[in-house]
Amino acid sequence: MQFSPAFQSATLIQRYKRFLTDITLDDGTEVTIHCPNTGSMRNCLFPQSKIWFSVSDNPKRKYSRTWELAQTPDGHMIGINTGRANALAEEAINAKIITELCGYSSLRREVKYGSENSRIDILLEDQQRGRCYVEVKSCTLLEQGQGYFPDAVTTRGQKHLRELIEMVQQGHRAVLLFVVQHTGIDSVQAAAHIDPAYAALLNEAFLAGVEIIAYSASLSATSVNLVKSCPVKL
Known part of the structure; x- marks a missing residue:
């Protein structure tokens, strides 16, 4: 599964209400993105860690960005979606x-x-x-x-x-x-x-x-x- 454009990087602030995640973009802007994971995400949430998100061009979406990948403190990658x-x-x-x-x-x-x-x-x-x-x-x-x-x-x-x-x-x-x-x-x-x-x-x-x-x-x-x-x- 190839992605073009590539996922964009950001920093995780918090995930809440199951479907929402606050992040800090690389330019310092804080935004809310969609979290496509309804589970507990146990041992997948590391505040201030690096994450990656995709961007949708669908104008009907309330949150155009979707959380895709997370990184653990040990450098392992996790597929969030x-x-x-x-x-x-x-x-x-x-x-x-x-x-x-x-x-x-x-x-x-x-x-x-x-x-x-x-x-x-x-x-x-x-x-x-x-x-x-x-x-x-x-x-x-x-x-x-x-x-x-x-x-x-x-x-x-x-x-x-x-x-x-x-x-x-x-x-x-x-x-x-x-x-x-x-x-x-x-x-x-x-x-x-x-x-x-x-x-x-x-x-x-x-x-x-x-x-x-x-x-x-x-x-x-x-x-x-x-x-x-x-x-x-x-």
Whole structure:
């Protein structure tokens, strides 16, 4: 995923009301920008740290700037815009970066499925291979050298795991894909200390036949791409 023009840099002041972030532009001006991350952003908020934002030319937007990247005190990059995770996954599948998901003839996004009225992030289909349901989750939480998901209790994430289990029971392939948008994360595991119910359900899904994989992203002001497989600890 290439960005032209490149993201612009600024300094973080604070994030508040979930969707708003105050920053200081490089010329010293303080402005409010949109935060495209509804999660807790645990261990992703570092006041006075460097951040990067994109600019929209849509005149209907109240806030034309969108927070895209953050930098940790250790210099690691974090992808703040979780809305890009599905597009990153799609690009990587089409480019055959995610080898586990190669060999399908069609790809569709946001397809309704399951008994709990969900929408699968990516549905892969092939006449010979059948269907593969891919649920995408963005992973940005790093604690004591370990990457975790989720960063807050997620009943929605629990529902998605139940739906994936159901697809396996119906004879389909189901995959949970963690898109790792933090350059300091070397492996991913369930955050049982944050959401024990999700961790238990993830283990249940694995035992039921749901495939659980992770891929790490390279992150810069000009491009964000999934580049390599990342171990998942189960």
